[in-house]
Amino acid sequence: MSALWSLLRRDLLLALRRPSEVLTVVFFFVVVAALFPLAVGPERATLRMLAPGVLWVGALLASLLALNRLFEADHRDGTLEQMLLSGTPLTLLVVAKIAAHWVLCGLPLVLLAPLLGVLFDLSGDALGVLALSLLIGTPVLSCIGAIGAALTLGLRGGGVLLALLVLPLFVPVLVFGAGAVEALAAGLGSEAHLSILMALLLLSGLFSPWACAQALRIALE
């Protein structure tokens, strides 16, 4: 377990010392969300209708930005080899990598989304559901994305391939994430959508570390 914690701490420390990568993700999300109301115009009803979709697509693309670097640095400098030889199961170490990635590239989006939602004239309830859907949904994006990152590790032009691989798998998350906020606005309640998101999180959380570990083993051979 201590290997897990120190890997998580190391990734956070490295990001803290070189924050440009995380800031790129956050900046991208903020810019996309802030430009939309300017382009669409000040019609409140339109903005309210657009908000969940725009914010969710923004969050999804933003989290895609940092994905292809998830394992790359560790692969290049040999840390991945040492992880494989460490005696700690690689699956567990991958859990720490994914957790660090989410804290750095997912959590800031969750925290920023309610602020940006105000630009779209969302109600207090809707802001809450938006943040909640992102809180459950962004870890799913990290989990699924990590599989893609592991599969495309060491390939030239891997970034494009990675996007092609994971975007279709991101679609259900997007549909139910944005759908949760829309359902609330339509007066249907968002529990069903959030439950499905939660199920996706459990499924991807269980399956993804194992799949990543297998893909990384193949990449290193």
Place this chain on the structure above:
Amino acid sequence: MQPHTGLETRDLACERGGKTLFEGLNLSVFPGQSLHLQGDNGSGKTSLLRLLCGLALPLAGQVLWAGQPTTHEREGFLRDMLYLGHALALKEGLSALENLHFAAALSGQAWVPDAALQALHQMGLRGREHLPLQVLSQGQMRRVALARLGLSPARLWLLDEPFVALDTAACGVLQELMQNHVSRGGMVVFTSHQAVHLASGDNRSHRLGRA
């Protein structure tokens, strides 16, 4: 000979890019022995080390640790083994001490800061323990990686070109480390193009590839 504590290979064969690098390779290292792997560029030294530590799988044959294939009881083997490859597994954003701390945690060792400082001083890095590695030179970074040798409880060291980029003083320190390890009953397998003379112990060498 104590057949139950060493590293042995049985009829090991390796292929890279459709070309057989070596086959029928039988090597062994037992406590108190070192093995110097020699050979031309591309003769399969690095590939052999990767087979020995289990990062790659052999085309044929087995690697045995304590008489058992290393694929069995893998965790026990990994705890007894330290592999230092071409890539140093160091983060440029972290200091030497932080890098050693992470390496120790990853391999499940207890962290003793004083011992780590001492290992860094031994490698001639006094005063640079807290500097981020990006301000160190190539040779100094290799010294940081090699400081792991002084901290690890591993009995078997697998070192890929450990003398590269080191100055004469550091080469001397490294030879001394290897010497001490072997004389304490450790085992070292290393590749090097240099002639390396360990003063005591049972030191063998093996040349890969046909001359």
